[in-house]
Amino acid sequence: MSLDMATTAQTLLSVRELTVTAEAEGGRKTILDGISFDLAPRQILSVIGESGSGKTVLARALASWLSAPLRISGGEILFQGRDLITDKAHARSLSGREIAYVGGNPAGALDPTMTVGAQLVEKLRAVRPDISGEAAKKKAIRLLEAVKIPSAERRFHEYPFQYSGGMMQRAMIVDALISDPALLIADNITQPLDVTVAAQILKLMRELNEDFSTAILFICSSLPVACDAADEVMVLHAGRVVERQVPKDLVAQPEHGYTRGLIAELPTLWAGGEQGRDLRQNRDRQAIMSVRAVAKHYETKGKSGRALVKAVRNVEFDVFPGDNFGIVGESGCGKSSLMRLLTGLERPDAGSIFFEGENVGEASPKRLRALRRRFQLVLQDPYGSLPPQSAIGSILEEPLRIHGIGSRRERRERARTAMSEVGLHDSLYDSLPTGLSAGQRQRLNVARAMVLEPRLLIMDETLSALDQTEQGKLLDLFERLQAQHGFTYIFISHDLTMVRRVCSRIAVMYLGETVEVAPNERLFFDPGHPYTRALLSAAPTLEERRYRPEDCLLEGEPPSPIDLPPGCAFAGRCPHAFERCRRENPALTSRGEQALAACFLNANTASKESSHE
Known part of the structure; x- marks a missing residue:
């Protein structure tokens, strides 16, 4: 029996013909059109759709958080039999208590001046004034333990900035669950997370669903995650709701054309054969960028005085002309710190970074500015990376003005050409970027980078804020631009399906180090490091997995980059670690065919293969 056919007694939430509209200059626009569904206690229902489909509007309507110009113009939201639309006072009394909401931006959800524990206690005592401070503290610590935050009692007294992204998302789940809600609305909570952390959050969500009998509405932009x-x-x-099925049937026999389209456009991890070009030519080519033994440390204050955060350690790789070179790893692995070194925003403490034969780390400010005409950076945030008060044409002309390129008319023509190449209509030239969608904003960011005709584009999580459909469109754009202009790309990402599709070679980082560098096919079908296998086991996919999460998936958090353990930094989470791993740190060792891995398990393989190269 379908869960939609549940009896009234079994139904916690019943939505009937819910319609939400927005008042705009051109008249009223319908955002949600006749949404109907039921949700039973202890049920998890995923809501999937591309940007603009109405997912977040639905979540906010159920949480009684809609604000102008949005308004509910029809339908019912029956929670435990009472209509939340007509009984607004009752709806407000449930929000944050019986109905809890967790969003996808944990970093901005807590007060940075208060400890995490103090905020959890404050939330609980606001909802239940009868509970004592000590009882509230015990419950908060118990829930922090339930969501698998290590050393929960100590972490209770820490501030939000001391939590990693994954830990912050867990803390926000505690913040939502501390009032014992009957319904949890989880709005894109895994989208900004690394694949291993996201997999842990999904596993945790199912456990909490069973332990606390909480119904969950899971809003998501990724069909495999959903x-x-x-x-x-x-x-x-x-x-509009176009389809509802159990996951197995939805994938095997989708009923609606839109669903079939979502499935068809999914990138794959293991299907589709070899990716990228023949890499044997790299042996006779000069690298466009070479990274040699690069390290970067940051000084920080701790309880015991000053300490060093070892953000980047002994990183090495080459990027060849025409390459699409991927850099992957969890949050905190050093990807963004490395990006700042590659682009000359910071200088390494040790090692060298050569771009077309010039040492970026030793270049004078004047020389570095000249070099930046030939390599450009496209950042992750499509909203914060654009000046909101500057017209789109002015944004595109600015790099040309800075570098003294062309006359006013020539700059305008070059900017319009860049807009056309990334798929932005010429009519937007004098418009502000505030009206652009997230995908259009990233197209503008790409146009701003390529207007200088660089040799190398560095993409730092450029697609992570976009949904599956927009990501596919941007990847098609990158392929077209590369064929047209001959760019070389460095893709910094936690999205393995993206790097599988576009990258010819990939470096895997863990806690500041490169632990594996390999051609695309070798990395996905024959990884040389246990951490790489863990990443692959956690990657969301509808395919049959080559690596099982129960064999490979990591638990807990990486060690602190301030207090690294002796030996291999991965040994404490590795299912194959032995005594030598805890004493010595393995160096990158050849596995043959341009593949390297920093793991003692490859020592015998490397020595055999090196004699045949």
Whole structure:
């Protein structure tokens, strides 16, 4: 029996013909159009759809958080039999208590001036004034332990900035669950997370669903994640429900054309054959960028005085002309710190970075500015990386003005050409970027970078804020631009499906080090490091997995980059570690065919293969 056919007694939430509209200059626009579904206690229902489908509007309507110009113009939201639309006072009394909400931006959700524990206690005592401070503290610590935050009692007294991204998301789940809600609305909570952390959050969510009997509405932009997370998947398109099925049936026999399109455009990890070009030519080519033994440390204050954060340690790789070189790893592995070194925003403490034969780390400010005409950076945030008060044409002309390129007319023509190449209409030239979608903003960022005709583009999590459909469109754009202009790309990402599709070679970072560098096919079908296998086991996919999460998936957090353990930094989380791993740190060792891995398990293989090269 479908869970939609549950009896009234079994139904916690019943949404009937919910319609949400927005008042705009051109008249009223319908955002949600006649949404209907039921949700039972202890059920997890995923809602999937591209940007603009109405997912977040639905989440906020259920949480009674809609604000102008949005308004509910029809339908019912029955929670435990009472309509939250007509009984607004009752709806407000439930928000944060019986109905809890967790969003996808944990970093901005807590007060940075208060400890995490103090904020959890404050939330609980606001909801239940009868509970004592000591009882509230014990409950908060118990829940921190339940969401698998290590050393929960100590972490209770720490501030938000001391938590990693994954730990912050767990803390926000505690913040939502501390009032014992009947319904948890999780709005894109895994999208900004690394694959291993996201997999842990999904596993945790199912455990909490069973332990606390909480119904969960899981809003998501990734179809594989939606299927992994839920008992049923509801597909939203243009504000309407077009399909609802159990995940297995949805994938095997999708009923709606939109769902079939979502499945068809999914990038794959192991299907589709070899990716990228023949790499044997790299042996006779000069690298466009060479990274040699690069390290970067940051000084910080701790309880015991000053300490060094070892953000980047002994990183080495080459990027060849025409390459699409990927850099992957969890949050905190050093990817963004490395990006700042590659682009000359910071100088390494040790080692060298050569771009077309010039040492970026030793270049004078004047010379570095000249070099930046030939390499450009495109950042992750499509909203914060653009000046909101500057017209789109002015944003594109600015790099040309800075470098003294062309006359005013020539700069304008070059900017318009860049807009056309990335798919932005010429009519937007004098408009502000505030009206652009996230995908359009990233197209503008790409146009701003390529207007200088660089040799190398560095993409730092450029697609992570976009949904699956927009990511596919941008990847098609990158392929077209590379064929047209001959760019070389460095893709810094935690999205393995993206690097599988576009990258010819990939470096894997863990706690500041490169632990593996390999051609695309070798990395995905024959990884040389246990950490790489863990990443692959956690990657969301509808394919049959080559690496099982139960064999490879990591638990807990990486060691602190301030207090690194002796030996291999991965040994404490590695299922194959032995005594030598805890004493010595393995160096990158050849596995043959341009593949390297920093793991003692490869020592015998490397020595055999090196004699044949």
